[in-house]
Amino acid sequence: MRLSDAQAEGAALLRAAGIEGASRDADRILAAVLEIEPGALRMTEDRALTADQAAAFHHGIAARALRQPVAQIVGYRDFWAHRFKVTRDTLDPRPETEALVEAALTLPWRTVLDLGTGTGAILISLLAARQGARGTGTDLSDAALDVARHNARRIGVDARFRRADWFQGVEGVFDLIVSNPPYIAASEMAGLAADVRDWEPHSALTDGGDGLSAYRAIASGCRAHLSPGGHVLVEIGAAQGADVAAIFAAAGARVSIRPDLDGRDRVVVAEFPA
Secondary structure: OEHHHHHHHHHHHHHHOOOOOHHHHHHHHHHHHHOOOHHHHHHOOOOEOOHHHHHHHHHHHHHHHOOOOHHHHHOEEEEOOEEEEOOOOOOOOOHHHHHHHHHHOOOOOOEEEEEOOOOOHHHHHHHHHOOOOEEEEEEOOHHHHHHHHHHHHHHOOOEEEEEOOOOOOOOOOEEEEEEOOOOEOHHHHHHOOHHHHOOOOHHHHEOOOOOOHHHHHHHHHHHHHEEEEEEEEEEOOOOOHHHHHHHHHHOOOEEEEEEOOOOOEEEEEEEOOO
16 A cells, blocks of 8 residues: 555545545544654655555544544643653543633733643643743542653653542642533533534543532632732633623632633633732
8 A cells, every 4th residue: 555545535534424524534643653743745756655554544534433523542642842752541622621721821920730741732832931940740540640741751741630620639729720521511412513412431421410500610720829919811602701700700709701812701711809
């Protein structure tokens, strides 16, 4: 099988399986097999794949046809300014979450706590962008924490990670608290795309209730771990802005809502008075 044959065959198989962006996904899988960037495929000589490369490519295409996310298949996701390892134990960092990182970097802070860190994408991106800052990431999943530690080592960020259920066991105070918590209501889970519903950890997607319990926990516990005048930034679902803003306002915060690049409500910024 030649490279061009693999591209055509992979795209055709994914189209037949009903995958949107079939050509793009086939190219990402093929590039990962060849250990090159997807954009370099068009400049790569149309050579024959080795038997191992062809087998790995076919395995990846078969996995994608079953709706496994491409990031899990290739093992990484590019987010903000870095590449992060991704596994089935973590959420796939999404472009809309970059709105939280962007908002946080406009604020004054030297210490940050990331609740439900997953891959560590938010925390590591923030620490890498702000020299001298310190941060801690927490998660209930030991497997996710292992992924986050790997990402921090590879990217060269000195971050601490610990297993914790929201603030339980967290010590100290921080200038900034951030979180992309499970905010999908249990009633909405069945309507999620199979790529998400069947492959990403449910504990990171939904609270099993109305989708707001994480915000209640963060709002009720944050003051004990927040420096005077500190901020809490949380990612939200597009229809949750008013509800989440009300939760933090009731906890004494001055609240604003930031949109993502598509103009949808995405980040609630809660500033607590000194």
